[in-house]
Amino acid sequence: MSETAGMALNRLISQHEFPNQVKQDILTRLQSNQLGNDDDQAKEAYVWQQVRYLENWLMLKGE
Incomplete structure (x- = not known):
């Protein structure tokens, strides 16, 4: 079974110390995306975008 976007997001958050901000x-972005969005593929793609955001944040911080 390959890792879903939600699994990747949870893994990153549990393995690293991100600022609350x-x-x-x-969280705010994901909640906004859920409202009125019935396209499951689009939802998954948006979660992957948030995963990339966290990965990029880690790279900028040197982790």
């Missing part, structure tokens, strides 16, 4: 930003 970063986590809150992602």
